[in-house]
Amino acid sequence: MSIKILLYDDNEALRNSMTLLIEEEPGFELMAAMPNADTVEADLATFRPEVVLMDIDMPGVHGVEAVKRIRLRNGSLPVIMLTVFDDNENIFNAICAGASGYILKRYAAQEVVSAIRDVLSGGAPMTGSVARKVLGMVPVAKSTGQEKLDLSVKETAILQHLVNGYSYKMIATQEKISIDTVRFHIKKIYDKLHVHSATEAVSRAIRDRLV
Structure with a gap:
């Protein structure tokens, strides 16, 4: 098709x-x-x-x-x-x-x-x-002593892939998981980073040295 x-x-x-x-x-x-x-x-x-x-x-x-x-x-x-x-x-x-x-x-x-x-x-x-x-354009996130991101090992790995510019399909192949599982982890990452898009997540990761 x-x-x-x-x-x-x-x-x-x-x-x-x-x-x-x-x-x-x-x-x-x-x-x-x-x-x-x-x-x-x-x-x-x-x-x-x-x-x-x-x-x-x-x-x-x-x-x-x-x-x-x-x-x-x-x-x-x-x-x-x-x-x-x-x-x-x-x-x-x-x-x-x-x-x-x-x-x-x-x-x-x-x-x-x-x-x-x-x-x-x-x-x-x-x-x-x-x-x-x-x-x-994405403002620097101000970290507070009370905030704890608590990213899992898998979430950190997927965040690194996002920083590297990988698509969902590429992440799924690299991590040997399904695309639906990638989406699940990325939603969890967004929630923990308080962001709403891959661009914001990448910016936060780079600026706060999360990966």
Whole structure:
């Protein structure tokens, strides 16, 4: 079965280049390349995509608003932002809206294919410079003497894998456990670190030297 992909971008040249890139990749199927996200709700029902590639600055419905609309109807559908913007505000707004990844257009030809596969394996693909900015956005956790994280050996190992950029599938293979078990451990990690995403968990781990 092919991976069904839906693309939104108002730049015709970019739509054409992404269409060629996706159609030439075995196992990928581009359902539609839309110039705007005005009909995003209807598009989800019509095309039933497994991954959405979303521009930010488009006429009509803004890309971040489109992500919010997608999340109201589907909380788990991977949405990768594909944009020229690498400023903190756009990155922060996209992630808060529910974006699953963030790729800069100038690296799209090299990164989009692997980003699609990564996001479907539970990863959060980001261009390197964007990932560094995301880490910088997460505030330093202030440790108190009363707080005790009490991560288990397995949770610590999985947290290390997250820091190393492993997807859920890669962690499952490395630890010889199922993906569902990986998800269970990661939920426990989030609870203990008081975070809500892999990005926040990685930032906390690095800043507080948890691994």
